[in-house]
Amino acid sequence: MKNMKICYLDANLLVYYGNRNSPFHFRSRSIIKKLILENWQLRISSLILDEYEHAIIRLSGSIKAEVIKDLRGGLKKISKIPMLELVNPPLRIKEHFKILKFIEKFGLKPRDAYHLFIMKENKIQFMATFDNDFEKVFNKSVIKKFELALIGEK
Numbered sequence: 001m002k003n004m005k006i007c008y009l010d011a012n013l014l015v016y017y018g019n020r021n022s023p024f025h026f027r028s029r030s031i032i033k034k035l036i037l038e039n040w041q042l043r044i045s046s047l048i049l050d051e052y053e054h055a056i057i058r059l060s061g062s063i064k065a066e067v068i069k070d071l072r073g074g075l076k077k078i079s080k081i082p083m084l085e086l087v088n089p090p091l092r093i094k095e096h097f098k099i100l101k102f103i104e105k106f107g108l109k110p111r112d113a114y115h116l117f118i119m120k121e122n123k124i125q126f127m128a129t130f131d132n133d134f135e136k137v138f139n140k141s142v143i144k145k146f147e148l149a150l151i152g153e154k
Helices: 011-017 025-037 046-060 065-079 093-106 110-121 132-139
Strands: 006-009 041-045 084-087 126-128
Touching: 006 110, 011 025, 011 046, 011 065, 025 041, 025 126, 041 046, 046 065, 046 110, 093 110, 093 132, 110 132
Parallel strands: 006 041, 006 126, 041 084
Antiparallel strands: none
């Protein structure tokens, strides 16, 4: 289990994965497909699900029954991604003070600092995202950005 490759999927990747009209749809599907084919363990957190749901509602402009139906379908599609598991932060409150270090050191917003905290606490080495907010984190190799070119983009 020591050499297990684990990748945290950001909410934006999942939003594009489910939206065929997005210019990033093909790329997000390619990333997830490549991760699966290479036997990566995939992880999300409840924060990712929250951000996903918020983005879908924001894009639709309402919380009508049709949007809830779309959300339900999107969440079902996400839940069917092979090797995908939910991870959580530790239960000890004192551990959560680490996010302040991440905010200060990398200039992250609190939510992004929590994502980094969750990744570090769950020994996740890679993140698949289209978000530039983690560039300082990637540049310092605290975690690595998963990119198709990382393992041979075709």
